[in-house]
Amino acid sequence: MTGFRQAVRTLLRDRILDAAYGLVAAEGWGRLRIAGVARAAGVSRQTVYNEFGREPREAIGRALVERETERFLLGIHRELESHRGELLAAARAGVGFVLAEAQGNALIKAILTAERGGGDDELLAYLTTQDLVFDAATGMLDAYAAEAWPEVDEVSRSLAVETIVRLTVSHIVRPSGSAQESAGRIAGIAVRVAYGGEGAGGGAGR
Template identity: 45%
Template sequence: MLTVSRPDRDATRAAIVAAARQLTVTRGWAAVRMSTVAELAGVSRQTVYNEYGGRAGLADAMADAEIQRFVAGVREALFAHGGQVRSAVAAAVRFTLDEAAVNPLIRVILTSSRGGADPLLAYLTTRSDVVMAQAAVPLLEWAAAHLPPLPAEDLTFAVDTVIRLVVSHIVLPLRPAEQTADALAGLVLLLLEASRRH
């Protein structure tokens, strides 16, 4: 039996996910077929099935890749400002809002429910707890590195609140991204101050 080396398999999986992403962006998730993904990735249809099992596994992998990229960007934005709370949080929020505005996959996900034929949004919303947990990681890491010790429960609540507010402003923006980022950063300062007083 032929064994495939890990680097080759990683490259194959990355090519499949990239092909699925490209097709989702250009045609919508409802039009993505395993055979088309295989052709675009330069692999056999059976390879796509072997690696991901079907469309649900492929959607999962595509979402995970996108989330990892977002989390890396948020981490970079936060840590670039060190312990300057307002600047760090504003930069992270601004990065997230800007990426959501220009990222073609995020745009497809956010608009797919309007036509009623594309199940990708519904699928991804079933993973919202995973998405929220991963989004919290860089915020908690930054807080541990740059903020005075806070009760874990208070810090977790503050992080969760900020993430939920950012998501709500992605879905239904009320003002320009820069203003929203600054306002949410100010809110974080208030939450931290309230936590320190207890």
């Protein structure tokens, strides 16, 4: 019975988050209200409070960013696996996937539109200044890089991962050129960091 209850609660949570996502995509984060989320999800306001606590708006925002981050990380992992053993190609593919997906992502558009318009930047903080996205991305990439690129020493690997995550987030917030152009530059920088400025040698793969 416990497993069933947990499954039902997960479905309820996803239903509320789906409703919130749709409202944010249509109206922006600044106009999101708990009453509207409850109405769109077909539940009571109390149900939303029961699920997300006494500050449900903040909790919903964090949960939305967490959910999108997980989806992005799955896509990144898929791109990396398709270029295993080729550091430069893998980095370019992973970053390119993120930047291309970010351009069409409704939640990210809402975050950036609010920020550029001088509006509510609560969600932007999750994307840039807090550790939510950074920790999840670096944790996954560190684990993958340790397995896929053992020839890169631990310190250089860690620096390269941090570089690629920070630059990618920066390019999401402030795009410069096309997704593929930016991905190529970011990947090139990360490879140089990983190999101590020696370029894409040592098995990095051009």
